[in-house]
Every structure is written in structure tokens, then in C-alpha cells.
Amino acid sequence: xxxxxxxxxxxxxxxxxxxxxxxxxxxxxxxxxxxxxxxxxxxxxxxxxxxxxxxxxxxxxxxxxxxxxxxxxxxxxxxxxxxxxxxxxxxxxxxxxxxxxxxxxxxxxxxxxxxxxxxxxxxxxxxxxxxxxxxxxxxxxxxxxxxxxxxxxxxxxxxxxxxxxxxxxxxxxxxxxxxxxxxxxxxxxxxxxxxxxxxxxxxxxxxxxxxxxxxxxxxxxxxxxxxxxxxxxxx
Numbered sequence: 001x002x003x004x005x006x007x008x009x010x011x012x013x014x015x016x017x018x019x020x021x022x023x024x025x026x027x028x029x030x031x032x033x034x035x036x037x038x039x040x041x042x043x044x045x046x047x048x049x050x051x052x053x054x055x056x057x058x059x060x061x062x063x064x065x066x067x068x069x070x071x072x073x074x075x076x077x078x079x080x081x082x083x084x085x086x087x088x089x090x091x092x093x094x095x096x097x098x099x100x101x102x103x104x105x106x107x108x109x110x111x112x113x114x115x116x117x118x119x120x121x122x123x124x125x126x127x128x129x130x131x132x133x134x135x136x137x138x139x140x141x142x143x144x145x146x147x148x149x150x151x152x153x154x155x156x157x158x159x160x161x162x163x164x165x166x167x168x169x170x171x172x173x174x175x176x177x178x179x180x181x182x183x184x185x186x187x188x189x190x191x192x193x194x195x196x197x198x199x200x201x202x203x204x205x206x207x208x209x210x211x212x213x214x215x216x217x218x219x220x221x222x223x224x225x226x227x228x229x230x231x232x233x234x235x
Contacts, residue, residue, distance in 0.1 A: 037062040040078035041069055042086060046133065046162075048074075053162045055131045057091055087184035088129045116222030123165075123218070124226045131183065132158045132230035138211065145209045150232055151175075152204035155216045159228065172219040173228070174204040179212030183229055191215065191227040200225075208232060 038059045043052050047069075052058040057078050060069065069075040076082040083090045134154060139146035156173040160166045167173070176198050180186065198217040208214065216228040 039065050040092075041065050041075035042078050042082055042088070043069075043075045044086075045074045053130075054133055055088070055129055057129075091129065114222075116220065117224060120220050120222070120224035120226055123220070127163075127226060127228055130163060130229065132162055132228065134158055134230060134232050135235040136211075136232055138234045143210070145211070145232065150208040152206065152216070155228070155230055158230070167218070170221060172200070172202075172204070174198050174200055174217045174219065175206050175208065175214060177206045177208050179210065179214055183213050183231075195225050195227055 039062045040057060040059055043054050043056045043058060046053045047058075060075075065075065065077070070077070076086070078090065080090070080093075083093075132155065134150055136145045136150065137147065138144065152173045152175050155175060156167060159173070176194075180194065194215045195217050198215075200217070200219055211232050211234055213229070213231045216230060218226045218228055220226065
């Protein structure tokens with residue numbers, strides 16, 4: 001092998017190695033590696049970091065779901081079978097008919113009730129799969145909440161902290177102290193009937209002293225009201 005040929009081969013190999021190293025440590029390569037796969041999950045409990053709450057459908061890193069949320073039963077993968085199992089609808093899987101009905105309802109709201117009805121419809125739609133969790137100590141002998149109780153103010157405060165919805169001063173929350181049979185079996189018509197039975201006095205005086213599932217009534221401007229599901233659990 002002549003000196004010229006050997007030198008040419010050496011230059012070729014060095015160039016190949018340089019390209020390999022350059023590609024391996026290029027910004028584009030690091031960017032590709034930094035893009036981690038995300039998955040959708042349905043939260044069964046509040047996330048440990050406070051970035052999601054029971055009933056929410058959120059996107060998290062695949063490893064976080066696989067190694068923490070799923071094994072600890074904090075969440076389920078957001079697949080059709082699990083939505084059906086939990087009795088909730090996938091907020092990102094709105095059918096053509098549902099979307100058409102919602103858009104028509106929003107259009108009617110703009111024509112008939114203006115912004116107030118539209119705002120109420122949007123809040124109702126957002127809260128349809130949400131359930132507030134309120135934890136309380138319980139007297140082992142009576143099974144009742146002790147000490148204390150749950151009031152409309154507690155529900156309002158939890159709404160702000162858990163779902164980040166801060167109501168205006170004129171927007172009121174009212175509750176009844178009687179639990180409902182089951183949230184999963186309730187239709188929109190059932191919810192509307194419950195709302196009609198909840199008094200709307202200036203200050204709600206109801207006090208909940210037992211565990212169970214409940215419905216709160218959020219009274220908005222224009223005379224519109226929206227149901228809010230919440231559950232009182234043993235701490």
C-alpha cells in the first residue's frame with residue numbers, strides 16, 4: 001500500500017468518525033431524546049404533585065404513568081374500556097352528534113341568553129366529569145363527621161383549590177345535607193331535579209355531617225345554575 005493510498009484511507013475513516021460523533025452529539029439529537037412519550041390517564045385520586053385531581057383526564061410522561069400512577073392505582077390509562085368502567089365520558093372523544101348538539105346549544109345561548117347563558121353552559125360542560133373530594137375525620141361510634149361538618153363554604157373553597165375555579169361574590173354555592181344514591185346512575189334530568197330542590201337563600205345554612213356523595217348548586221348571573229358533584233370521605 002502506497003503512502004498516498006494509506007493517507008487517503010486514514011482521512012476517510014477520520015471523516016466518518018467525525019460525522020458519527022457530530023451526529024451523536026448534535027443539538028437535533030439531544031432534542032429528539034428530550035422529547036419523551038406522553039400518555040393520557042384518568043385520575044382516580046389526586047396526583048401527588050397537585051397537578052391533577054380525581055376525575056381529571058391528563059397527559060403525563062409514559063414512565064411516570066407506568067412506574068408510579070398505574071402501580072399505585074392513582075390512575076388508569078385513558079382507553080375506552082376504562083372510561084366505561086368508571087362511568088365517565090372521554091372529554092376528547094366527543095361524538096359528531098354531541099359536538100353538533102353542544103355547538104347548537106352554544107349558538108342558542110348567544111341568541112337567547114347572551115354571554116350569561118353561554119358561560120353557564122361552558123361551566124356545566126367542564127364540570128360534568130369532575131368530582132370534588134372533601135376529607136373529614138369520623139367518629140367511629142356514630143359514623144358521623146366529627147369534629148365539625150361540611151358547609152357550602154367548604155365546597156366553594158375546595159372548588160377553588162382543586163379545580164382552580166374562583167367564583168365571583170354574586171355567584172353562590174348551595175348544598176343539601178342529604179346524600180344522593182349514586183352519581184354514576186344520574187342523568188342530566190336527575191341533576192336538574194336535584195338543583196330545583198336545593199334552596200337558594202342568600203346564605204346556605206345546610207351542614208353535612210355524614211359521608212357520602214352529594215350535589216351542590218352553583219347559582220350564576222342571569223338566574224342560571226350548574227350542578228357540582230362532590231364526595232365526603234373518611235380521612
